[in-house]
Amino acid sequence: MKHYYGKNCVVELNKSDKSIAAVVQEKITLHEGEQRDEAFIIGDLGDIIKKYERWNAALPRVRPFYAVKCNDDHAVLKLLVDMGLSFDCASKVRRDREGTSLGVDPERIVYANPCKQTSFIKYAAKKHVSMMTFDNEDELHKIKAFYPDAQLILRILPQSNFKVQCELGNKFGCNPKKARYLLEAAKDLGLNVMGISFHVGSGCEEAEAFAVAVQQARDAFDAALQLGFDMTMLDIGGGFPGQSSAPISFEEIALVLNEALDRYFPDTNVDIIAEPGRYFVASAFTLGVNIIAKRIVARDQHGDNDEPLDYPTANDEPVMMYYVNDGVYGSFNCLLYDHATVQVSVPDDSDGDVTYTSSIWGPTCDGLDCILENTSLPELRVGNWLYFKDMGAYTMSAASTFNGMPPPRRFYNCSLETWHTVYPELSHKQRYIDSIPHMKAGRHLEETPDILATSPTDAFLFFGTS
Numbered sequence: 001m002k003h004y005y006g007k008n009c010v011v012e013l014n015k016s017d018k019s020i021a022a023v024v025q026e027k028i029t030l031h032e033g034e035q036r037d038e039a040f041i042i043g044d045l046g047d048i049i050k051k052y053e054r055w056n057a058a059l060p061r062v063r064p065f066y067a068v069k070c071n072d073d074h075a076v077l078k079l080l081v082d083m084g085l086s087f088d089c090a091s092k093v094r095r096d097r098e099g100t101s102l103g104v105d106p107e108r109i110v111y112a113n114p115c116k117q118t119s120f121i122k123y124a125a126k127k128h129v130s131m132m133t134f135d136n137e138d139e140l141h142k143i144k145a146f147y148p149d150a151q152l153i154l155r156i157l158p159q160s161n162f163k164v165q166c167e168l169g170n171k172f173g174c175n176p177k178k179a180r181y182l183l184e185a186a187k188d189l190g191l192n193v194m195g196i197s198f199h200v201g202s203g204c205e206e207a208e209a210f211a212v213a214v215q216q217a218r219d220a221f222d223a224a225l226q227l228g229f230d231m232t233m234l235d236i237g238g239g240f241p242g243q244s245s246a247p248i249s250f251e252e253i254a255l256v257l258n259e260a261l262d263r264y265f266p267d268t269n270v271d272i273i274a275e276p277g278r279y280f281v282a283s284a285f286t287l288g289v290n291i292i293a294k295r296i297v298a299r300d301q302h303g304d305n306d307e308p309l310d311y312p313t314a315n316d317e318p319v320m321m322y323y324v325n326d327g328v329y330g331s332f333n334c335l336l337y338d339h340a341t342v343q344v345s346v347p348d349d350s351d352g353d354v355t356y357t358s359s360i361w362g363p364t365c366d367g368l369d370c371i372l373e374n375t376s377l378p379e380l381r382v383g384n385w386l387y388f389k390d391m392g393a394y395t396m397s398a399a400s401t402f403n404g405m406p407p408p409r410r411f412y413n414c415s416l417e418t419w420h421t422v423y424p425e426l427s428h429k430q431r432y433i434d435s436i437p438h439m440k441a442g443r444h445l446e447e448t449p450d451i452l453a454t455s456p457t458d459a460f461l462f463f464g465t466s
């Protein structure tokens with residue numbers, strides 16, 4: 001069964017949950033049947049729906065404003081809009097890539113970039129996106145000039161040294177000791193400060209980081225109250241892990257965080273929001289890549305650069321170099337920008353008793369384009385497939401097409417039962433889709449009649465990526 005989900009986007013609804021390996025195998029079979037060899041990425045929207053359920057169960061006081069920059073895929077955004085989430089956006093990017101966009105109330109958007117381009121501030125004013133962060137005095141003057149009615153949130157940089165995957169404090173957040181000074185500057189300019197925010201760093205590995213940050217936010221909050229600001233919001237940023245292999249679980253963080261919130265912000269009139277990115281999407285996407293070339297070299301040989309050895313000799317176990325059709329300039333940019341590590345899987349490794357030291361390389365002409373330098377794999381052939389789980393965060397949204405390499409083909413699926421928790425029943429329109437043979441055959445959506453092309457939320461989401 002398929003569900004139409006905005007232009008160029010079809011969700012396959014499955015009667016039961018399928019394993020990632022099974023879904024990957026289906027797509028490989030589809031590609032091979034169509035004689036296609038391009039990389040593909042599969043989004044399990046059910047995974048995102050379940051993440052939201054977990055969020056509500058573990059952090060009932062905290063409203064998530066999804067950080068769009070983490071993954072601005074149309075299907076992801078549409079689902080999150082339909083589930084009622086709010087959004088953290090940090091730039092003005094019209095979402096007209098798909099020709100449609102998603103309607104989000106300005107009150108459901110926080111402009112969480114403390115250093116904004118002036119024209120973006122003007123645009124925010126025009127669109128009434130009033131909540132925005134700041135962390136320096138110059139920003140206050142810009143806001144005074146172009147959006148004096150904005151609702152401001154002071155971003156502090158918690159003073160702590162906890163382990164995170166991606167440091168953000170080198171760029172943003174004011175020292176809490178400077179908070180009062182900035183708040184006074186805002187007061188002198190007649191601006192409205194309504195909240196305090198922080199970001200402990202992306203991919204937080206120690207739950208205590210949140211407790212310390214909440215405590216320091218309380219001090220800044222009190223300073224603002226003393227200055228007479230109408231303080232209504234605490235924004236605890238992002239940093240929540242999104243995949244089961246993370247060093248710490250989301251629930252472990254929630255436990256510590258809830259305690260800190262109850263201790264330092266017992267007043268339930270304070271609106272507590274967060275800006276999670278990777279939490280919602282990291283585990284939802286799986287990337288399949290095709291082996292487009294292979295080179296066998298002797299151990300200790302780096303490519304074919306070294307003097308040729310007589311291969312194979314009794315002492316020289318061969319080392320495999322595999323070249324695949326996505327790399328660090330594409331979805332694997334997360335290796336560079338997000339300090340991510342990735343794990344490779346072989347779809348059917350039943351013949352995998354004998355393994356070889358292998359390296360995996362992207363498709364571009366750059367020697368930097370290496371995905372895994374040293375991993376153990378059974379011997380594979382050109383045309384075989386590999387896949388990588390947990391590829392949803394900071395992957396597609398920052399990918400380029402450098403060297404003319406195309407992005408992976410996108411697919412979406414969800415178990416019917418999980419889907420119905422968000423979309424309770426099939427509408428007349430969806431039943432109509434299912435009755436169209438070429439939709440069933442999975443042909444492209446451009447071929448579908450216009451009658452299919454609306455949903456109540458297909459309006460616009462004007463702030464795009466951070």
Ligand code: PLP
Nearest residue numbers: 067202203238239275276277278
């Ligand atoms: N909010 C802001 C201002 C950010 O800079 C980021 C990430 O860089 C996020 C939220 C999302 O963080 P994460 O993906 O760790 O939840």
